[in-house]
Amino acid sequence: MSKIIIIGSSAAGFSACGHLLKSAPDAQVTLVTQEDAAFYRKDLLFDYLAGQVKERDLLLCDEDFYQNKNLVFLRNSKVIRLDTRRKLLYLRDEKEKLGYDYLIIASGQKIVPPQIPGAGKEGVVLFYTKQEAEKVKSALPLADTICLIGEAQSCLRLVEILAQKNKEIKVVSSPPADSFVSSPKVEWIFDSAPAEIIFEGAELKAVKLDNKKIFAASLVIFTGGFRPCTEFLKDSQIKTTQDYIVVDEQFTTNIEDVFACGSVCARLDYTLQPKLWDTAVNEGILAAGNLIKAMERRKASCQQSC
Ligand SMILES: Cc1cc2nc3c(=O)[nH]c(=O)nc-3n(C[C@H](O)[C@H](O)[C@H](O)COP(=O)(O)OP(=O)(O)OC[C@H]3O[C@@H](n4cnc5c(N)ncnc54)[C@H](O)[C@@H]3O)c2cc1C
Numbered sequence: 001m002s003k004i005i006i007i008g009s010s011a012a013g014f015s016a017c018g019h020l021l022k023s024a025p026d027a028q029v030t031l032v033t034q035e036d037a038a039f040y041r042k043d044l045l046f047d048y049l050a051g052q053v054k055e056r057d058l059l060l061c062d063e064d065f066y067q068n069k070n071l072v073f074l075r076n077s078k079v080i081r082l083d084t085r086r087k088l089l090y091l092r093d094e095k096e097k098l099g100y101d102y103l104i105i106a107s108g109q110k111i112v113p114p115q116i117p118g119a120g121k122e123g124v125v126l127f128y129t130k131q132e133a134e135k136v137k138s139a140l141p142l143a144d145t146i147c148l149i150g151e152a153q154s155c156l157r158l159v160e161i162l163a164q165k166n167k168e169i170k171v172v173s174s175p176p177a178d179s180f181v182s183s184p185k186v187e188w189i190f191d192s193a194p195a196e197i198i199f200e201g202a203e204l205k206a207v208k209l210d211n212k213k214i215f216a217a218s219l220v221i222f223t224g225g226f227r228p229c230t231e232f233l234k235d236s237q238i239k240t241t242q243d244y245i246v247v248d249e250q251f252t253t254n255i256e257d258v259f260a261c262g263s264v265c266a267r268l269d270y271t272l273q274p275k276l277w278d279t280a281v282n283e284g285i286l287a288a289g290n291l292i293k294a295m296e297r298r299k300a301s302c303q304q305s306c
Helices: 011-023 042-050 130-142 152-164 277-305
Strands: 003-007 028-032 071-074 079-083 088-091 096-099 102-105 109-111 124-126 145-150 168-173 186-189 194-200 203-209 214-216 219-223 226-228 244-247 258-260 265-267
Touching: 003 011, 011 028, 011 277, 042 130, 042 152, 102 277, 124 130, 130 219, 145 152, 145 214, 152 168, 152 219, 168 203, 203 219, 244 258, 258 277
Parallel strands: 003 028, 003 102, 028 071, 102 258, 124 219, 145 168, 145 219, 168 186, 244 265
Antiparallel strands: 079 088, 088 096, 109 226, 194 203, 203 214
């Protein structure tokens, strides 16, 4: 029985997993994620925050999926190192390790906030995962003035949601899209960058810009600065470009039996651009399909030589 590990439980990892369980019933699939959540739809997080989608509607599958005897789902399991020579993954504190025959890396992206004072403190939220969306939800009732920092499109979606909740909003981003409707409660700043998030003790008080202007804020949300989650590839020999895993049209990497899909990977013949949810889903299915072909080729050549 081939041992397949998938890193990542979102669009790409979940679809790869579903395809393998359906089309390679002889394989043992282990899916590893650093999150403490069931499979969920990240592309609905704005609607979830807006209250238009309930928690159960975020779920990608029902309980039966997890009961599949060929699936091991490991939550809260951050991969910290990959040894492709010995085909081993190291989890958490390096004491736990998992061996594989085939590996799919679908570790996606994360938000890396600018390195300014205060950015790592409590009261500053990165809006990328369900857990972070929940943090924002619970912080909203107490936050009067909210500062959004990041990518214009995501800021605009948050402005639309928060304006309905009657909040004062400052956006620090690139210029807004034409669909932005200005209002007395929203100030969109695109000619300066954040320089400091100011706290008094543990309490978030204000944001200072690089033009020295300071405005009050009781909650800061970062929604941009996306970077691929590939730190664990250091010394793995897997080829990257600008930290994205380089793949070919089969979603194979430069290392045999290692595939990558979704927003963590890039093709050298394509321009780097953000991937949509459906693209990541399709890539997961394609990577899993190519892995199954590789497995079948190996089985056939083994049978010939035996
Ligand atoms: C707030 C928000 C709203 C969005 N809205 C839309 C939308 O409306 N429409 C749309 O098409 N797209 C939307 N997107 C983009 C869409 O969500 C992405 O295209 C999609 O999530 C990419 O999926 P992925 O599987 O490649 O990676 P990700 O979703 O980033 O998932 C990566 C997975 O890998 C895991 N992981 C990472 N590193 C490790 C590690 N070291 N060890 C173990 N596990 C690890 C993570 O926990 C996660 O499970 C939105 C994204 C966000 C953040």
